[in-house]
Amino acid sequence: MRDYSLIGPDAERAVAAGLAAADWYHSDIPRKEMKALMAREDGPAIRDTLILYGAMVLFAGLGIWLWPSWWSAPFWLAYGVLYGSASDSRWHECGHGTAFRTAWMNNAVYHIASFMIVRNPVTWRWSHARHHTDTIIVGRDPEIAVMRPPAALRLLSNFFGLADAWAGWNRMILNASGRQDPEEATFIPESERQKVVTVARVWVVIYAATIGLAVWTGSILPLMVIGLPRLYGAWHHVMTGLLQHGALADNVIDHRLNSRTVYMNPVSRFIYWNMNYHIEHHMFPMVPYHRLPDLHERIKDDLPAPTRSIWAGYREMLPVLMRQLRGQDLFLKRALPATARPYREELHMAAGQPAE
């Protein structure tokens, strides 16, 4: 039985086995090419941010205008996905600081997105750094979404944000009171902890004002704009996010074996900001989202074959998760192409029983 706690026995085992802060596999790319791929610019992210925020204003405006008619529902559904799902990828890319070249633009979008997705921007910056250091290492990675066996009820409820958003709001209240979760203390330096509290208190004020307005007007409309879309629009980021590492090997130090690249439709790629190229992102987190398709073309001969669609991803993942739920300790073994360099196969084999 795996213990996913960051302060439990698997955390100690990972350190003892040399899986913590290990030397991960990277495909070879000449320095000049890598520099070109890493280069930052503001243009693509400014364009995408104007489209995103413009669409949010439009859809919310139409929703408010048509409220309380059911004709407003399609506009709320569209607004909800942009609020409750596109905020996940904006939080992610701007947290890495790669979306824009200009620092304040990254920070501004990062803080707005963090509020919408209900992830404290200070806490989650550190959490995500650990996720990149120890990707899907049990006991080390605080962002393992699909555990083994999967917590099925929690995963399903998250399509409506019921577990993770609720946890985010609870954590906000805890942090606003000046306290911190003991697991968070394992990856947030002491010098950063007051920032966690300050942000949580600002958020409490915003939510209190929104709830106050709803009570004063006798309508949930203010909460349809702020807060509730994190629930009714969460499904897209959960749908795409579970594919990142779901049912693949854990405790390996090769992103080709524990991450999944999935070809997706352009709308999902806009909402997800190209994080469907997930092996590429983990191997080279310096590359901005808008250059990931180029990076994919450059290194795909060294990677497992990409999954051809979201549907294909679920078709390969769900049967394995179902078998894990029945108690089998197995995973999807990624086959590297003949052109790929092999790396630490013994870890792959130790990750459990490969599914047929």
Place this chain on the structure above:
Amino acid sequence: MTDWIDACATDEIDEEDVIRFDHAGRTYAIYHSPDGAFYCTDGLCTHEQVHLAEGLVMDHVIECPKHNGQFDYRTGEAKRAPVCVNLATYPTRVEGGRVQIKVS
């Protein structure tokens, strides 16, 4: 007493780029800034021991390739989380087309 150590030719580093230089069991990063000057820092990020020479130089900032933490490579100042601890810097000079560094 410390001596100047020959590190590399000036044309081995493109402008706005960085290379790794190993000496006496330690690793350093040597930078060529956009205004033509050369700088030297410790080669490993202060957050987790990652070689900065694989990172990205933008103006006077080096960004770590693993977690995107940033330092001003002229002063070593940590500029962006997850880096919190400043980077050690070392004097440089150019002699006869060679970059030299002074490390204690």
